[in-house]
Amino acid sequence: MADNPYNHIEIEKKWQKRWAEDGTFTTPDMPAGKKSYVLDMFPYPSGEGLHVGHPKGYIATDVYARMMRMQGYDVLHPMGWDAFGLPAENYAIKNKIHPRIAVEKNIARFKEQLQNIGFSYDWNREINTIDPEYYKWTQWIFLQLYKKGLAYESFEPINWCPSCQTGLANEDLDQGKCERCGSIVEKRPMRQWMLKITDYAEQLLSGLETLPWPKSIIESQKNWIGKSEGAEISFRFLPLTKPARRTGGGELEGVSVDVFTTRPDTLFGCTYLVLSPEHALMQNILSHVDNKVEVAAYIKSASEKTEIDRTDAAKEKTGVELRGVRAKNSASGEEIPVWVADYVLADYGTGAVMAVPAHDDRDFAFAKKYELPVVTVVNEENKLINSGEFNGLDAEDAKQKITEKFGKTTTNYKLRDWVFSRQRYWGEPIPIVHCEEDGIVPVPEDQLPVLLPEVEHYEPTGTGESPLAAITDWVSTACPKCGKPAKRETNTMPQWAGSSWYSLRYIDAKNPDQFVDSEKEKAWMPVDVYVGGAEHATRHLIYARFWHIVLHELGFASTPEPFMRLEHVGLILAEDGRKMSKRYGNVVNPDDIVALVGADTLRIYEMFMGPFNQSVSWSTAGISGPRKFIERLWRLAQASIGQDHQDSEQVLYAINKSIKKVSEDTATFRFNTAIATLMECLNVFEREKAVSKESLETFIRLLAPYAPHVCEEVWGRMGYAGGISRARWPVADERYLAEKTIVIPVQVNGKVRAEISIARDASQEEVEALARQQENVVKHVAGAQVKKVVYVPSKLINFVW
């Protein structure tokens, strides 16, 4: 044995080469029988390369995919690159290399790192979002969205990152800061392309009910969509009071303002109205108020605040009364004042609220500060008071009845339309032409792709225009409709475009002439298992679902949802407990681990670290366990191969139990306990010094998805020609699963006092008799009257007195 040690470097290279040469993992165009589509969230190829945290999810899908193949499934398990977008572009700018060159280099590095780990990807299906044959179809989808009225130009103020110098979607913000660079985001009015994701709020929400996803991700998406049901209620303005009438021309009488509330039951307690500074009626009202100068100044100051200041609930609320303007609470009949305050958001609900200080904390704080009246309308028992004919009603009941009489039911969502254009170079050009006569004209589909031009200067301009705007040759084009000179749209698509449909492209990866062959699409979709980080819950996973739902409606996707099962991978932190980052100098490169202890050890270690979806710290000491496990297996195989060994009852039990447990645990992503079971099984094997050919063979099959290289090698040495990757997955033999003799505890009043060894099929009488003889049991029963005997077959026996 000592002269034949386990040489991971030689063995792993040998099998990786063999798999590539033999096309072991090439997937058929169409599945022949049962299929499984096992997908990783594809990486963006950053300049830092992979650290050991990245492959954790990839190892999990690979283990799963390999087991499914052995169970007779045709498995689609592809990999690709999400290479457009800010991370790649910022890296390129910083290092003064063209993004295309930087990305190509990074992809080569990533791919080599992945291949060292022995993944069973079908590299024939490799895709890259910056490939014109890929983004041709990203642009094509945009045109389908445009035709359906879901893509539109807007001039509203949007989030602007002063450092990245581009507009951003709400999803790209983190606490009012740019998710990429951390800069405080400003509001900036500019021309934008928007996607009407809000039209799909309800479908995005109801679709969640059909998905067996982790609770946390479902909850995050629900929170993000932010549905709230309530009422819209109209408040009429009253004739202007005298001073107001003197200052302005015209009247407000007959004009009304709508408010949105989730508490229509508290309508009688509404003692004032509040409009947001940006409210549509504000300019009209401004000309009538007595304190015009004061109000105008307030509106101006609100517009100058950053989003963070505006939305900080902890800050004291400010506002100004619109003097001279009064409205009527038609429920209570009261005349109420109208205020403007920036705690009311312009873009949610109607941009105006009915203030009920008695039942809303924010209104209460505001009313206290400005000495506005507070009227309680719901009592301790949740019944209405001070509410006229509704007094005594239950609040829930009153919501409905008051809405019926004074307003109408409405639903609001927090979800905002998707700001879809970026003033940056490194993205898919939006396939639109602007013509003086015909306005916005989509590029005809047969002229796609609109190629991203090669440029010398790709740095952002900061002017609100993309760097593409400076390339006159490219911008100038002919209007597809009238043929006259026209200009190309110069904004590009955001990072998230290419990743919003890539699961479809893998199915027909190398077909430049067709979106996705519908027969193949039907055969492979949906993605059966999708694995990636939880940080994508409200970005990628919402966008991709949105596009997929639309593609489904248009008949290009056969399933309403793209991803059936979703598993989220927990982070691997550095040994110091912090995130792995070049900045902290705590990055562990998988290449080093592979060189030192081998890919199989890395794979087992990462799956064994703890529950898959949980964050764990890397531990250098911890790797030795999995490495020793492989070496012990190697030695046991050496000792067993060629021997004619008979297995003991314990070995047969252990191996059959392992079949059951490893099959179940791998299927449910409980990899850590699957490996623990295999370790226990090997411990039993080792007590016998060697095992039979059958048991070794079964063990190798079970371990193969986790440690494919060493298992291929042992498999080959056992004399099998076909690789382990296509070997049959074992099935447990029930005959060996029940041990003949078992040890159960004997309890007295619920405390363990002895252990007895019994035959599995022993009767209760036998067990009880044996248990009563135990010295320690006799002692603890001590002649007392046993009131009850609890016997759970093959678990325990308990005497109660």
Added chain:
RNA sequence: GCCCGGGUGGCGAAAUGGUAAACGUUGCUGACUUAAAAUCAGCUGCCAGAAAUGGCUUGUGGGUUCGAUUCCCACCCUGGGCACCA
């Protein structure tokens, strides 16, 4: 503030109503060795005890049960999502 997780040995953890701590790591002891490494064997939750054994122990307090890490109630701590969203 609202919503969703989680809290178990020195450390990563296992057990989802039935012997708490499997599996791995760390540490200690021993075998082998001139020695070390590797390997193998034993011990390793806390307290008392020479041992047998007894008591305690899954964030805290209560409850249900013959029996609770597991189910129920309240609280504390912690990670995450949303958040002046009316």
